[in-house]
Structure formats: C-alpha cells, structure tokens
Amino acid sequence: MRRVLLLIVSVATCVGLWIVPGPAAAAPPYCGQVWGSLDKTSGSMSSAPITNVRAGRHDCFDRLVFDLAGPVSGYRAGYVGGISMDGSGATVPVRGGAFLNIVVLAPAYDNAGNATYRPANRGELVDVTGYQTFRQVAWAGSFEGQTTIGLGVRGRLPFRVFTLDGPARVVVDVAHFW
Numbered sequence: 001m002r003r004v005l006l007l008i009v010s011v012a013t014c015v016g017l018w019i020v021p022g023p024a025a026a027a028p029p030y031c032g033q034v035w036g037s038l039d040k041t042s043g044s045m046s047s048a049p050i051t052n053v054r055a056g057r058h059d060c061f062d063r064l065v066f067d068l069a070g071p072v073s074g075y076r077a078g079y080v081g082g083i084s085m086d087g088s089g090a091t092v093p094v095r096g097g098a099f100l101n102i103v104v105l106a107p108a109y110d111n112a113g114n115a116t117y118r119p120a121n122r123g124e125l126v127d128v129t130g131y132q133t134f135r136q137v138a139w140a141g142s143f144e145g146q147t148t149i150g151l152g153v154r155g156r157l158p159f160r161v162f163t164l165d166g167p168a169r170v171v172v173d174v175a176h177f178w
Contacts, residue, residue, distance in 0.1 A: 030060065030158075030177045030178055033160075035173075037079060037156050037159065040075070040076070040077045040161040041076045042162075043075060043105060044073070044074050045073065045146070046068070046071055046074070046106045047107070048069050048071050048168060049069050049070075049110055050066055050067065050116060050142070051069045051116050052117060053065070053066055053067075053117065055131070055137065060175060061173040061175045062133040062153075063171060064173075065170070066169055066170040066171075068104075070168060073104060075161050075170050076105070077102045079100055082099060083138065084101075084140065086146070092138050092139075093138070094138045094150040095136040095152045096152025097156075098154070102150075102172055103146050103148050107142050122138065123136075123139070124136065125149065132176045133174045133175070133176050134151065134152070134174065135152040137149060138151075151172070151174070153174050159174040
C-alpha cells in the first residue's frame, strides 16, 4: 500500500512539473499609449508668438495647449528636478510629484517687445483643479525667442508632444497612468 501511495505521489509531482504555466502575457499599454517618459524635441525657432495657454481633460490623459499667432514652432520637453526661470535661473515653485520643463521655441512677445501672452497669475496659468494628472502650470519666462512653462504632474508619467496647424499650436499630453 505504501509503495502504491508513493508511486501516486511521484507521478502527481512529475505531472505537476510538466503543467507549470509559462510567463503571463504582458498587459496592454494603458489606453493603447506607448509614449514613454524620455525627453521630446522637434522643430526649430519661430517668430510667431504664443498668444494663449490652455488645458483640457480627456479619458486617458490631461492636455496642455500653446496657441501661436503664426506658423507652428518647435519644442523641447522633459522631466527635470525643478523648474528654473528663463534668463535668471531662479527657481519657479511648482506643485507635483514630477516636473515637466516645456520650452516652446517661440516668444511670448511681438517684434516690438510687447507681450502677446499676459497671464493673470504667473503661478497658475491654467486652473487645473480636479485634473487627474496635472497639478500646476507655471510661467518660467520668455527669453531670447523661446518660452518656458513648468508643468507639475502627479508623477513621472508617459507624455507626448506634437504640433498642429489651423490654428497653430503645440500640444502636450500626459497620461493618467503607465
């Protein structure tokens, strides 16, 4: 009887080893997004100035939009340890678990030096209260033909940056999750 029981246990153990499941399939990306969180850069300088900064909420991401008064310019965006003011390098306080430094390669002033974008509050360019990812949008300056904005977000999440025409704008989307 003992030998039969030992044989059954041995066979069951061997069968169990053969039936071990393989690695689980990777989960699909959140909302199909495959953006990543590395720096994004594109385009070149433009003399078309920024005229507005606005934000919107979507099912899978929060969106920041820079409106321009002419041909779309380029951009540079990436996560940084802190936001610095253009020209002076002074620290710009921004709320959030991570900080996106967004540089639009266009001024926020015209050829005569007059401001084309005048935020009512440089620390709160857009009210992002209730947004899932955004925590704060802060002015960091417009200097030597480029404009810098600090975007405080919940964490270092995937993002994308692209340009659109008609009307001209630079768009930054930050995912709600990985």
